[in-house]
Amino acid sequence: MTFEELELDDTLCRAVAEMGYDAPTSIQSLVIPPAMDGQDILASAPTGTGKTAAFLLPACQYLLDFPRTEPGATRVLILTPTRELALQVYEQACAITRFTDLVCGVITGGINYGTDRDTLSENLDILVATPGRLFEHIEKESADCRNIECLILDEADRMLDMGFSGIVGQIAAEARWRKQNMLFSATLEGPGVKYFARDILNEPVELEANPSRKEKAKTHQWYHLADDYAHKVAxxxxxxxxxxxxxxxxxxxxxxxxxxxxxxxxxxxxxxxxQGEMPQDKRNAALARFKAGEVPILLATDVAARGIDVPNVSHVINFDMPRKADIYVHRIGRTGRAGAKGTAISLIEAHDFEMVGKVSRYLGEPLKARYINGLRPKHKAPKVAAKKKSKVVKAVKVKKKKKKNGKKTG
Structure with a gap:
């Protein structure tokens, strides 16, 4: 399938061709047709498989099919959980709309309010925003959501993790006259996203991408045991x-x-x-230096685990393991993007070793140890004790055993 076969405008097809896309990815092929039909979308796809273009292209097509007839406020609102992701979605929106007259804007925390007001005063077709900063403007009546026709939530599961569900619900209520909603999440599992979807979406088409072998991340993963902090640094x-x-x-x-x-x-x-609580200009500068190749290594806390889209990151290194297995997956998603090969290495001290098993079970594949000559650990991997069965489970087993024995003797 080609982008032309999806009945996208020539200006959009030309833009994606110049961005290096020769054919739609699996998530794009799934999402674009029903989205262009005006249906609500509930979708999940692995990181690095073209998810952003999957919602931007149908939204842009709608704006081209039904052009603005008079000046007004934002028509398409895209909410993202982090500043970095908002800026990246905005950059991609600008790239996709470069051959059109559509106007894109972005507002995030950490930016001067005057800059925000200048952005919001434009006749925006597409606004990308973080929930907290946008809601501040709604409360100050410097942002108007009444003209929003399409609401898109990117990485909705992350928004839930960050405690944005209430604010997102209030923003959605402000945009109550919208015609379409799209919600994208790394996973559709768990009650949180379903609850979010029930409140915001209207009879959505539920889509889950199964990426082709070309699209799937090819990430080699292993770990090194470390005796202590100094060994880990070495x-x-x-x-x-x-x-x-x-x-x-x-x-x-x-x-x-x-x-x-x-x-x-x-x-x-x-x-x-x-890192967290870092001025936005310094965040942007650090990311720009890394993207440009001026600095080969980017140190990050989990504020950067999602949404950083840097082409051709060769390695992700977990100097510290995360507290949850799904965060590990989001971290290593920074490498091996869009079918490229990547490497993820974890440095494991004794107190982190239990997480190796959790990650292996979550991935459904073993995470194996490797060694570096001259830096081999002095201590063996700790034994992880099997979890004790609950008293309830034990009681049920005893009861079943008694019943079985009773049948034999009777």
Whole structure:
């Protein structure tokens, strides 16, 4: 299938061709036809499979088919959980609409309110926003949602994790005259997303992409055992100095990130970094330096685990393991994107070893250990105790056993 066969406008087809897309991905092929028919969409797809274009293209097609007849406020609103993701969706919206007269804007936290007001004063066709900052403008009456015809929620599961469900519900209520809704999530499992969908969507088409082999991430994964923090740092330095084009290194706290940054830079290893409560201009500058290849290593807390779309990241390194297996999946999704090969390496101290088993079970495949000559651990992997069965389960088993024995003797 081609983009032309999806009956997209020539200007959109020309734009995606210049962006390097030669054919729709599986999620795009699934979403675009029903979305262009005006149906509500509830969809999930693995990271790096073209999800953003899957909702931008039908939204842009709608705006071209039904052009604005008079000046007014935003017509398509896209909500994203993080500033970085908002900026990336905005950049892609600008690229897709470059041969049209459609006007795109973005507002996020950390930006001057005056800049926001200038953006909101334009006749915006598409607005990309983070929920918190947009709601501030709604409360100040500097943002008008009454003209919104299409509401799109990107990474809805992440919005729930970050506690945005109430604000998103209020924004949706402000945009009550909308004609279409689309909700995208990494997974459709769990009651949270279903609850979100029930409140915001109207008889949605439920779509789950099964990416082709070409689209699937080819990420090689393994771990190195570390005796302690110093051993872990030594492992990291060895990995970073040997055959790595670029890498995103995940650290669990801002304090540990700062300590690691200082250690690496003292060893003449140049790094950029992203963390929570960082001024937006500094975030943007750090990401721009990494994207441009000026700095090969990006240190990040989990604020960067989703939404960072940097082509050709060769490695993701978990200096610290995350607290949940699904966060691990989102982290390693920064490499091996759109069918490219990637590598994910985890550095495991004894207190993190239980997470290796959790991640393996979540992925449905083993996570194996590797060793570096000269940096082998002195201690063996700790034994993870089997979980004790609950008293309720034990009681049921005893009861069943008694019944079985009773039948034999009777």
């Amino acid at each position: 492992l990291l330095k060895h990995i970073l100095l040997n055959d790595i084009a670029n890498a995103v290194v995940f650290v669990k706290t801002r304090e540990r990130l700062q300590a690691l940054k200082d250690t690496l830079m003292s060893e003449q290893i140049n790094v950029a970094w992203l």
